[in-house]
Amino acid sequence: MKPRIIVTGAAGLIGQYCVTSASRWAPDWEVRGLSRTDFDLTDLAAAEQAWRDLKPSAVIHCAALSRTKDCEQDPQLARRVNVEATAHLVRLCNDIPFIFLSSGEVFDGRAGWYREADTPNPINFYGKTKLEAEQLVLENPRHTVVRIVLTAGTSQNGDRSFVEDMWRAVKSGKSVTLYADEYRCPLPAGAIARAIWELVGKGESGLFHLGGRERLSRWEIGQALLPWYPELQGRLGKGYARNHIGAPRPTDLSLNCEKIQALLSFPIPGFRSWLKGRVHRGIDLWDYEPSLL
Ligand SMILES: NC(=O)c1ccc[n+]([C@@H]2O[C@H](COP(=O)([O-])OP(=O)(O)OC[C@H]3O[C@@H](n4cnc5c(N)ncnc54)[C@H](OP(=O)(O)O)[C@@H]3O)[C@@H](O)[C@H]2O)c1
Known part of the structure; x- marks a missing residue:
């Protein structure tokens, strides 16, 4: 019998890529994705009951209130989901590897790199x-925090990634303002999922940064997308x-x-080097396909 790994937030952007790429990158695991419908x-x-039933050997925790705006609007909910629910899972996973997806937003952004x-x-x-949750996770030396940044990808409902x-x-007739003085190192969700599965496979714990090789302004990111999303042409405005x-x-x-x-x-990969040489848009654009790199 294969050991079982739970992926929380499995209907979200990164959780979904972790689940769908598992047969390729983690064939030795039985993967159980959990979403809000569970x-x-x-x-x-309910979480305790699920852990008793599923008896996971490891957990990748992707579920979160992941939009900055939502957290500002409802800080209590943000704390309940991002900190308290995570703290609870940390306790349930005391004896097994636990990989927590965190964010570069723990930094103030004054320095970069x-x-x-x-x-x-x-x-x-x-x-x-996210920082508060990280600190709880890292109290356990078996546990792992992976800080990521802007993630490109395609989701079930088409409403998750910045793309x-x-x-x-x-599509709804609006223009998009992209800041030319705000920098990120975007990474496709397929690359993040592959990296996470490799960390799981190697049993690595501790704190890791995982961003794209290239630092780009949001404006530059929008420009890089134009060949694949021609609808954006003429609809992107430069802002600050x-x-x-x-x-x-x-x-x-x-x-x-x-x-x-x-x-x-x-x-x-860097974001632009990832896009170079790709011909199809849609999930293929963001899924990890080594032959295209
Ligand atoms: N995507 C990025 O650019 C990015 C950047 C930095 C860090 N991260 C971190 O990476 C992780 C995954 O991000 P993501 O982009 O995949 O986020 P996402 O698309 O928003 O997915 C998060 C998932 O968690 C679920 N969820 C939220 N609250 C829940 C609850 N109380 N019970 C059960 N499920 C709940 C959401 O369900 P609903 O859809 O029903 O709300 C959603 O499916 C998060 O920890 C996020 O903070 C993401």
Whole structure:
């Protein structure tokens, strides 16, 4: 019998890629994806029952209130989901590997190219909840935190990734403003899923940064997408985060990923190099296909 691994947030962007890519990258595991339709993770009794029934040998925890705006609007819910539900799973996973998906938003974005040893300083509520949860996770030396940033991908309902957000806005007749002074190192969800499965396979624990090799402004990211999303042509406007009104936004969340790269069997791609040479859009564009790299 194969050991069983639970993926929470399996209907979300990254959870979905973890589940669908498992037969390729983790054939030795029996993968059980859990989504909100199974139960709400803030229902602690339901979670305990599921753990008793499923008896997982490892867990990849992708479920979260993952949008900064939602966390600012409902900080109590953000804390319940991102911190308290995570803390509960950490306790349920005391004796098994637990991989927690965190975010570069734990940094204030003033410096960029952050290393794992750099001091976090979240400036929005989302980042604060992720940092608080990280600290709980890392109390257990068997457990793992992977900080990621802007993720490209296609989801079941087409409403999860930044690429889908742009596309949906334009389809509904709106224009999209992209900041030319805000930097990220985007990575396709297929590459993130492969890296996570490799960490699981190697039994690696601790804190890791996982971002794309290339640091790009949001404006540059939009421009890179134009050949694959021609509908965006003429609908992307250049703006500046320094004029932004709303929740605080870190300027530069590029991540130094040397630590995880040293463990991985494949080179972490840059966003533009990933796109180069790809011909199909849709899930194929963001799924990991080694022959295209
Ligand atoms: N995508 C990114 O760019 C990015 C960047 C940095 C970090 N991360 C982190 O990576 C992880 C995965 O992100 P993602 O992009 O896959 O997020 P996502 O698409 O929003 O998926 C999260 C999933 O968690 C589920 N969920 C939320 N609250 C729940 C609850 N109380 N009980 C059960 N399920 C619940 C959501 O269900 P509903 O759909 O029903 O709400 C959703 O399916 C998250 O921890 C996120 O913070 C993501």
